[in-house]
Amino acid sequence: MLAGIDYFIVIAYIIGILILGFYFRRFVSSSEDYFLAGKSLPFWAIGMSIVVSDIGALDFVGISGQGYRYGISVGNFDWIGSVPAMLLAAFIFVPYFWKGGVYTIPEYLGKRYNRHVRTIASLTWLFFFAVNLGVLFWASAVLLNVLMGWSIWSSIIITAVVVGLYTYFGGITAVVMTDVVQLIIMFVGGFTLVFLGLEEIGGWEVMVDKITAMGPEFSQHFKLMQPADTPTPYPWTGILFGLTFVMANAYMIGNQAIVQRCLTAKNVWHAKASMIMAAGLKMMIPVLVLFPGLMAIIIHPGLEDGDQALPMLIKSILPPGLIGLMFSAFFAGLMSSVDSILNSTATIFTKDIYEPYIRPNASDKHYLAVGRITTISLLVLGVATSKISSQYPGLYVAIQSFLSYFQGPIFSILLLGIFWKRATQWGGLAGLVIGIVVAFILNSVDGIFTIEDPFLYVSWWSFVTGFVVTIIVSLFTTPKTDIQLSGLVFSRVIRK
């Protein structure tokens, strides 16, 4: 499927990213440089990095496929499912994390509650990231194989070598700055596909008219709000309670890969600005990843598998050269996801497990070396275990579900921890553990929920459980003193 010019573009992209990432090794001389870029990065780079690390190669295909099946209601995840949470993060949570001088979210939880909460949170993230890496490698490589005919192991090895080299030497500075280039590649490739697709169809209004005239099953394709009794996974009740109130906030506020980028900002204004800029860029993501699915309804109607929508559209619309650009965009998505996982995991392992439990009070050079060794070890583990995931087809979905079990409870204790001084260490621990247990039960027992794939409802009810349990237990246990809570809880930011 690739022409000579396409190969040239892809190879030029890979070499360019490697050189750029390698260049930033000169800025790393301490563990703070490696994990937090010495708190020196500008808002625009961080904002772009936040967005691109959130969009992987699988999302391009998966969201287009969902758009093909369900219409623009899938866009809720990038619009209301991101923007309000990012503003809350920008104005409330990120400044506290940044000023608190923490490296990780579990570290904040440890200071606010106790080391048990910190350990549970960090082990959960470590497990999620470690298992996810191998699965992500394999699933993305299979996708690239199907789309472009590139061999599976070529994709995995090239990604591992390129990302491994710049992440090992350049730390988060290299991760963020290569993400900037990867975002530009993604936007140019994605917008070109949308522009050419709409031109082929005859414009936006023609597309809307044609799709809505295709039958009753397409009547809701241009409505963001789906009725509460819709059989799709996106009823408005789930979007409001599960997505807007819980999952979005948990992801933007409690996800190490996202928050760690804001902690690299050169000052607290840049930290806030980075998140707001990312929110602005997020508004455009559905145009890139969802609209191709809608266009494919007209150009390739009747596809049995919605995930074929984007590959079919690329084949039928893009000329040689632009296919190479789009392939580079997929590669960019894979690389940005992998480098985020590597750096975040190395940070959590070094700061939340190794430093407190294995070797406290070691030199800074030692922790820098541990961070780098963890990065490479994780990469080798990810490549070695990637093939295993092919034997378990449901593993990718299972891992994403596992994250949804955890997000509601952790957001409940983050929210109470920062806004309610009375929340105690035992309240937070009980809320986290019982919330996770309830999420597992809700997801395991058949027949509780009436909608398909009820992860939005599970998130909401596990959040409510964690919230209520934390309050009840806190009321019966001793809170920390004001001095112990200094800088960890919310104070007035509203105009007097």
Next chain:
Amino acid sequence: MLNFNWLQNVSAEQAKIIFLILFGIIAVLVLSISNEYIFEGIAKEDRRWYMNLKIWALLVLGSLFYTYYIF
């Protein structure tokens, strides 16, 4: 209760209004944040109007409101 059956009489159009009101509330909250907090990290003599993050946030919220108003 777990399936929000008690909200099934609320139509999608009414739900849309709930979301638009939510955006309005967020905008009011953003406007009520003190300028000192917004500009924290930038020296007073270096502050410019375009660095006011309330403006950035309201632009993003405005585009979100417009998107949900249309669809």
